[in-house]
Amino acid sequence: MDATVPDAEFSPLIHAPIRLRICAMLSKADGIEFSEIQSRLGVSKSALSKHLTQLHDAGFVDEESVVRLGRARQWLSLTPSGRQAYESHLAALQDMIGSEG
Numbered sequence: 001m002d003a004t005v006p007d008a009e010f011s012p013l014i015h016a017p018i019r020l021r022i023c024a025m026l027s028k029a030d031g032i033e034f035s036e037i038q039s040r041l042g043v044s045k046s047a048l049s050k051h052l053t054q055l056h057d058a059g060f061v062d063e064e065s066v067v068r069l070g071r072a073r074q075w076l077s078l079t080p081s082g083r084q085a086y087e088s089h090l091a092a093l094q095d096m097i098g099s100e101g
Contacts, residue, residue: 007091008092008095009085009088009089009091010092010096011085011088011092013054013055013060016051018041018047018048021040022041022052022055022061022076023060023078023086023089026061026078026082027078027083027086031075031076032075032076032077033074033076034048034075034076035073037076052076058085059082060081060082060086061076061077061082062077062078062079063076064076
């Protein structure tokens, strides 16, 4: 395995479809606003909050409140351990696909 790719480890927490998509989005950006993630996923605020709480409690996502134009906005980003877990999960999926052929 390439030295830049973490050891493959399947993560049931990340594998849930909404959380996997959240991690995929956050892996491509320094941070994304809560409402942008909600819009892209097409889920309710409460559903998104539930998934983000699970990722946050695992130490995979950071939240930062930023006040802009008098409104508090919630910005989200992957933590280093969240990025590592996501990349490791992708590697595990690749291993599964490779072993099927």
